[in-house]
Amino acid sequence: MATRTDLDGRPIKPMTICMIGAGGFIGSHLCEKLMSETPHKVLALDVYNDKIKHLLEPDSLPWAGRIQFHRLNIKHDSRLEGLIKMADLVINLAAICTPADYNTRPLDTIYSNFIDALPVVKYCSENNKRLIHFSTCEVYGKTIGSFLPKDSPLRQDPAYYVLKEDTSPCIFGSIEKQRWSYACAKQLIERLIYAEGAENGLEFTIVRPFNWIGPRMDFIPGIDGPSEGVPRVLACFSNNLLRREPLKLVDGGESQRTFIYIKDAIEAVLLMIENPDRANGHIFNVGNPNNEVTVRQLAEMMTKVYAKVSGETVLESPTVDVSSKEFYGEGYDDSDKRIPDMTIINKQLGWNPKTSLWDLLESTLTYQHRTYAEAIKKSIAKPSAS
Ligand SMILES: NC(=O)c1ccc[n+]([C@@H]2O[C@H](COP(=O)([O-])OP(=O)(O)OC[C@H]3O[C@@H](n4cnc5c(N)ncnc54)[C@H](O)[C@@H]3O)[C@@H](O)[C@H]2O)c1
Numbered sequence: 238m239a240t241r242t243d244l245d246g247r248p249i250k251p252m253t254i255c256m257i258g259a260g261g262f263i264g265s266h267l268c269e270k271l272m273s274e275t276p277h278k279v280l281a282l283d284v285y286n287d288k289i290k291h292l293l294e295p296d297s298l299p300w301a302g303r304i305q306f307h308r309l310n311i312k313h314d315s316r317l318e319g320l321i322k323m324a325d326l327v328i329n330l331a332a333i334c335t336p337a338d339y340n341t342r343p344l345d346t347i348y349s350n351f352i353d354a355l356p357v358v359k360y361c362s363e364n365n366k367r368l369i370h371f372s373t374c375e376v377y378g379k380t381i382g383s384f385l386p387k388d389s390p391l392r393q394d395p396a397y398y399v400l401k402e403d404t405s406p407c408i409f410g411s412i413e414k415q416r417w418s419y420a421c422a423k424q425l426i427e428r429l430i431y432a433e434g435a436e437n438g439l440e441f442t443i444v445r446p447f448n449w450i451g452p453r454m455d456f457i458p459g460i461d462g463p464s465e466g467v468p469r470v471l472a473c474f475s476n477n478l479l480r481r482e483p484l485k486l487v488d489g490g491e492s493q494r495t496f497i498y499i500k501d502a503i504e505a506v507l508l509m510i511e512n513p514d515r516a517n518g519h520i521f522n523v524g525n526p527n528n529e530v531t532v533r534q535l536a537e538m539m540t541k542v543y544a545k546v547s548g549e550t551v552l553e554s555p556t557v558d559v560s561s562k563e564f565y566g567e568g569y570d571d572s573d574k575r576i577p578d579m580t581i582i583n584k585q586l587g588w589n590p591k592t593s594l595w596d597l598l599e600s601t602l603t604y605q606h607r608t609y610a611e612a613i614k615k616s617i618a619k620p621s622a623s
């Protein structure tokens with residue numbers, strides 16, 4: 238492998254990365270990138286490894302020996318500190334991060350996103366290890382604009398909705414809106430990491446992903462996850478399309494999101510890993526401000542793209558409205574709009590997203606169709622015994 242250089246032209250030394258939550262959606266793509274394009278070693282920690290199995294075996298893989306899987310639950314495993322001590326860099330991805338859990342399992346959500354992350358921060362601080370911690374765009378909560386009257390012209394002013402790391406406030410709903418248990422726990426762990434940096438010199442970077450999507454995201458209910466499980470929207474809509482059911486629009490599908498292709502986002506994370514001088518001490522939005530849609534528009538686009546990649550016809554009624562109470566239960570609330578400001582990441586790392594929403598949906602739905610269509614057909618033909 239030719240010598241790799243950082244953004245300032247210096248050679249990059251191979252490092253050992255302790256990646257916690259490496260078996261999840263983001264972790265699997267990050268491991269793939271690190272194995273195929275860099276000389277770094279990965280200690281991959283997770284409870285599951287299904288999504289990185291292809292990287293772990295067989296021994297003949299070109300990166301054999303550079304990735305090592307440790308099956309452990311960071312809630313209660315004394316091996317955690319030792320593994321952190323072996324690394325040059327720690328990346329923490331472990332979390333409960335599906336909205337269906339925030340209002341129905343708020344205790345697990347708060348423990349997972351705050352309490353369970355505490356030892357990781359502590360061990361990094363005590364052992365002088367650099368930490369890249371995964372937070373979320375949900376820490377911004379709702380936009381200031383959402384509190385203006387519906388017809389206020391100020392709603393069109395970016396000052397009222399673009400989300401900036403260093404100036405935007407964090408606006409959550411009331412305590413009984415348990416949806417915000419996740420955002421609030423993530424915000425507190427961000428504040429703790431920031432304080433460890435300020436008071437004890439912890440070298441850290443905080444990542445705020447804005448709806449990263451792509452292959453291997455979550456699960457398809459009844460195929461590789463629980464039948465009654467509710468994954469994030471990409472997997473919900475994929476499941477509906479694969480089963481030829483209408484896509485469910487929560488509260489009319491009016492909320493807006495910006496979606497980014499996982500492969501674009503992983504490029505940004507690699508720049509953070511390999512340019513510590515430019516990334517340390519920063520909080521980075523990582524998203525694609527050019528890919529904004531309402532959830533209804535996302536459903537319409539996914540329906541068209543799926544028809545193209547599968548060759549199947551579109552249903553007469555491709556979507557159906559459902560209330561948030563019916564879909565998620567009591568205590569659900571929503572972020573109205575999420576446009577990331579890209580000034581800081583652009584200045585520090587020169588990074589920009591590339592892939593359009595149509596293109597990323599085309600490659601992702603091609604993957605979903607190839608991976609799941611047969612299994613779904615079989616499961617429909619042979620319903621499980623009741
Ligand atoms: N995907 C996104 O767009 C997105 C957006 C915002 C924030 N994030 C954040 O990025 C991180 C990764 O997200 P993801 O989409 O890959 O989610 P994911 O659920 O696919 O991955 C998380 C992984 O962490 C593991 N994990 C959870 N608790 C653990 C524990 N106690 N011990 C060991 N492993 C544990 C899970 O098994 C899972 O494999 C999370 O912190 C999430 O909050 C993701």
Ligand SMILES: O=C(O)[C@H]1O[C@H](OP(=O)(O)OP(=O)(O)OC[C@H]2O[C@@H](n3ccc(=O)[nH]c3=O)[C@H](O)[C@@H]2O)[C@H](O)[C@@H](O)[C@@H]1O
Pocket residue numbers: 334335336372373374375446447448449468469470471473474485486487488490492494532571572
């Ligand atoms: O991905 C992110 O950046 C963050 O946001 C997500 O939250 P959210 O975008 O609300 O979660 P999705 O499940 O992807 O839902 C997006 C929107 O689609 C709607 N939705 C979801 C599923 C569905 O079947 N129908 C539907 O209309 C939801 O109500 C919501 O308005 C999750 O909290 C995290 O993964 C993450 O921290």
